[in-house]
Amino acid sequence: MGLKNKISPNGIYYLTTTVVEWVDVFTRPVYRDIMVEALKYCQKEKGLVLYTWCLMSNHLHWIASAKEGFNLSDIIRDFKKYTSKKIVAEIENNPQESRKKWMLAIFKNAIKENPKNKFYKFWQDSNEAKELISKNFIDQKINYIHNNPVIAEIVKRPEDYIYSSASNYADEDGLLDVIVIK
Numbered sequence: 001m002g003l004k005n006k007i008s009p010n011g012i013y014y015l016t017t018t019v020v021e022w023v024d025v026f027t028r029p030v031y032r033d034i035m036v037e038a039l040k041y042c043q044k045e046k047g048l049v050l051y052t053w054c055l056m057s058n059h060l061h062w063i064a065s066a067k068e069g070f071n072l073s074d075i076i077r078d079f080k081k082y083t084s085k086k087i088v089a090e091i092e093n094n095p096q097e098s099r100k101k102w103m104l105a106i107f108k109n110a111i112k113e114n115p116k117n118k119f120y121k122f123w124q125d126s127n128e129a130k131e132l133i134s135k136n137f138i139d140q141k142i143n144y145i146h147n148n149p150v151i152a153e154i155v156k157r158p159e160d161y162i163y164s165s166a167s168n169y170a171d172e173d174g175l176l177d178v179i180v181i182k
Contacts, residue, residue, distance in 0.1 A: 007073045007129050012051065012065045014141040016128040017080065020110040020121055023103055024057040030094070031087050032163055035060065036175050038083045043177065046075045050178045054145045054164040056152065061145040063132065063181075076127055084122035138181055142169070 007013060019025050026032050035055055042048035047070025052063040066072040088107060091097055110121035132138045146169065149161035158166035168174040 007076075008131070009071065010065070011072070011131045012063060012138075013072065014128075014130045014132055014145075015062050015064060015076070016059055017062070017076075018059040018124045018126075018128075020124055021106050022058045023106055025087065025091075025103065026055055026057050026163075028097075030090055034086050034090065035083060036163070038079055038086070039176055041082075042075055042079050046070065046078060048072075048075050048079075050165070050176060051181050052142050052145050052165045052169075052178060053176065054148050054161070054166070056148055061148060063138075063141060063145070080123045084120070088120045088122055142181060 026035065032055055039048070039050065039053065043050060047067035049065045049067055050062065051065075052061075054061045064072060064075075066075055088104070091100055091103055094100070097103075104120065107120035107122055111119070130141075132141060146158040146164060146166040149155045149164060150158055155161045158164065159170035159172060160167075162175060165174055165176065165178045168176075168178045169180055
């Protein structure tokens with residue numbers, strides 16, 4: 001992961017997980033649903049503590065930490081590995097996916113950068129992990145995450161975007177349970 005993105009135990013991190021070449025994969029519900037289910041699984045089984053999140057068309061912003069006895073780096077690694085395989089398999093097997101050849105060619109070409117990947121590379125290597133240590137920085141990142149869909153003109157209000165924790169912060173139910181930072 002490199003020194004720039006080193007994740008230490010017990011920290012709370014702002015993360016950005018991005019699809020290679022910024023491919024707009026998450027424009028289809030089937031791929032978004034894979035992401036949501038994977039995050040739920042990581043919360044339940046892998047020790048993921050989720051504070052804030054927002055899934056955009058080609059990246060995921062999240063603020064997260066790990067429960068005692070778990071390692072956030074391991075959670076991120078497993079999450080990326082699982083979602084990569086699951087989404088690529090869905091793309092390959094979906095006869096309605098009009099962008100199949102184009103996306104798979106990009107993911108295939110991206111393996112040249114990293115010999116660890118045998119068939120396809122879905123996620124960029126970096127997670128842009130930034131430890132959140134001040135209240136001001138935390139508030140700035142929460143606002144940035146929740147306002148992403150507003151800036152992209154997808155919704156008028158952050159809490160109206162389904163694939164985000166903004167509704168949780170507006171005292172409404174969200175797709176995922178999060179710990180609201182006040």
